[in-house]
Amino acid sequence: MSDTPSQPAGSEEPATPEALPRPWADVQPEHFRMLRLAPLQTDRSTGARPLRFVQLGYAERHNKELSLLRLSIELPGQHVHKEQNQLDIWLDHAEKRVSINPERGLLVDPLNRGIGRFLMARGVQWAQKKASRYRFESLDLPTKDALSEDMRLRRDHCLRTQGFDVVYEDALHRKARIEAGVIGDLYTTWNSDKIQFIEILDAAQMLQQAEQHLQEKELKLREKDEKISKYQREDTGLRFTITCLVAFAVFQAGLLIWIATHR
Structure with missing residues (x-):
């Protein structure tokens, strides 16, 4: 005879709730603008930084529970990995919370051209227009971004100029996190000396001058x-x-x- 108490007839163990996948996984950019990456001096870590033109793509989706802004940078004649040069900004209207994807850190190519800060500034600007009082949670920063002192300082400078509070948990400056805060307290500026928008007429004029x-x-x-x-x-x-x-x-x-x- 078993000592385990029997369940009443017709009763079942309650199922553990699972987080539902977010919608719009296959959303592709629908609107595009041209960007000019200004020529910069050769960097000892990232090498040559010549003049380049890239394309900013973005798309928005909304429902009662969520809003999404998907930003991406496309490089002409060059394919990048799916997780590179893409930033998702999510607004959770029920919890009044802002989150970003990928959570492990924004991967950009080419490096040290201002792309990461530019994408963050555009995402913050969009979120502030929709929900400036929503909060973002504390986020651990990946250690791969601090493999060298130059990389760590560049990352911290990028985050702090956007208004994020970077806090270190160890004396070696390896374990770092972004403190929680309100999206409305962040800044929407980027280094315009590195990245500029190019309008159609400006692009046409540049082509005409190049032809001349x-x-x-x-x-x-x-x-x-x-x-x-x-x-x-x-x-x-x-x-x-x-x-x-x-x-x-x-x-x-x-x-x-x-x-x-x-x-």
Whole structure:
């Protein structure tokens, strides 16, 4: 006989509630703008930083419980991993809470061009318009972002200039977290010396100027080619003249030797 008390007929153990997956997993960017990454001095950690143009894509979704802003940076002629250059901002209207994805940290490519701070600023700006008094929870920062002193300082500078409070839990500055706060207290600025929006007319003007510069360069190259061809023709003529003079001098010397020996 079992000592375990029997359950009343028809009764069942209550199921443990599971967190429902968030909607809109397959949302793709629907609106696009062009960005200019300004040329910067070569960095000893990340290498050359030439002029580049990239595309900002974004999409929004809303229902009664949640709102989503999905931001992404696309690089022309270059594919990046799915988790790179993408930032999701979630608003939970029931709990009045803001969260970001990926939670383990924003992965950007190219590095050290201001992309991370720019995406955060755009996300904060959107969240403040929708729910400026919503709170964000404390978030542990991944240790991979602090593998070197330069990386750690760059990360902390980026977060603190946006208004986040970075706190360290150890003397080695390895374990760090962002303190909880209100989204309305954050800043929406980014380093405009590194990243600028490019409007369609501005892009068209830049293309027109580039075309004019190319035409000017082609004209100068044609003029140089014509001068080189002229110099080559003159050089060929001079070589022929010199050859004729040398042949004539040799003939004359030979003739003089022959006359001198046959007298």
